Amino acid sequence: METLSPSKAAGRASPDAAVSSDVRERLLATASSLFYRHGVRSVGVDLVVLEAGVAKTSLYRHFRTKDDLIAAFLEREDADFWRGWDRVADRHTDDPVAELEAHLDWIGERVARPNYRGCPQLNVAAEFPEADHPARKVAAAHKRELRRRLRGIAERLGASRPDELAGQFSLLINGAFVSAQVLGPGEATPLLKATARALITASNTATPGATHDT
């Protein structure tokens, strides 16, 4: 029988009710870190509760299943991502070109980090082929949101076909997310920005309604 150790009780958050979310938050933070670093399927719930210093029963009190925990992980990553995005966007409310370039700087820097392991949304999508998996829905919504925001920028750029331009940006950014392994360090940012500039130029000079395809 273990006697309760004061240091233990002090180490973890005070049992102070606060909201019950203290344990939940620690679980989610631990799971997010483990899931991102090692992949979702290779991390068992036993490891999560061990690292979080929490009982397994508590995990299943806060998350119905592991799949729900995975979805919560992606939602957390989604929120983090847009928080960072907004921080960048807020510095360039007037100039859409500058805003886009700042986003690409931010993304390029992120992709070049030594422990970068790819976009969590894309990773989970690759790990779970079933499109109706709860986490897949989060991932799909995240990518739709990315394109939506890019379309907003494209509109402010005055592109003749903003949705098409946004699609191109989206291709580009997702390409950077998965290409870390094949890109040299520091290569992503210049590639992203050069490509974006070429696309903006082309979108300005393109003849509206011209059909290039055949």
Add this chain to the structure above:
Amino acid sequence: METLSPSKAAGRASPDAAVSSDVRERLLATASSLFYRHGVRSVGVDLVVLEAGVAKTSLYRHFRTKDDLIAAFLEREDADFWRGWDRVADRHTDDPVAELEAHLDWIGERVARPNYRGCPQLNVAAEFPEADHPARKVAAAHKRELRRRLRGIAERLGASRPDELAGQFSLLINGAFVSAQVLGPGEATPLLKATARALITASNTATPGATHDT
């Protein structure tokens, strides 16, 4: 050694010696299909041998471990991919622009297929974070080869910085591979081609930003 027997057929393995590779080939074909459709980690060896109609001992005679089987799966996909690529390239030995566009058509068509499940190399890389996994080495080599071939095209295009242009193409194509879930049907090809055209145009004008027509 290659005695061929007309009495092939009949559901079960033809006892015909053939090359020993008959069983191996069926194993690899079955595993490849299952791995691609359902993901590598979610398909156990028991299922592979069941679907292949082969004994598990046979699997482990031809592949030392499951990891080796996964690597063989990626090697097979790699070979298939370049076979298709070469078929396209062989039709456009004279015109690099036409060749690139043909490749993008081919890729766009592939990505739009209803049961497209992403690039197997990228999927496996997402499933196995450990960079030293045998399959990861195959995937990395595959992506390096892609960029190498794109650089060849960029050189024949007369780009001033062919390696940079190849990097941009690479970003673009990998982006298309992972963006299937966010792209509308039939959207990939026009996006790919329009982007490639913009990049080629930009690469011809020495400094980005200038809007010059070819």
Add this chain to the structure above:
DNA sequence: CCTGAACGCTACAGACCTGTTTGTTTATGG
């Protein structure tokens, strides 16, 4: 002071996983 919620801990169920072992069948080459 009592009740109930939240948490911790241990053990377990039941399934699935990779890889091995043992023993049998089959077919071909010498």
Add this chain to the structure above:
DNA sequence: CCATAAACAAACAGGTCTGTAGCGTTCAGG
């Protein structure tokens, strides 16, 4: 016609996985 190699079949070893059950402890609020 026999030796050899390869395949088959089935059980098993030893883990790991998700999720549940049982039981004790802490603590806030009435």
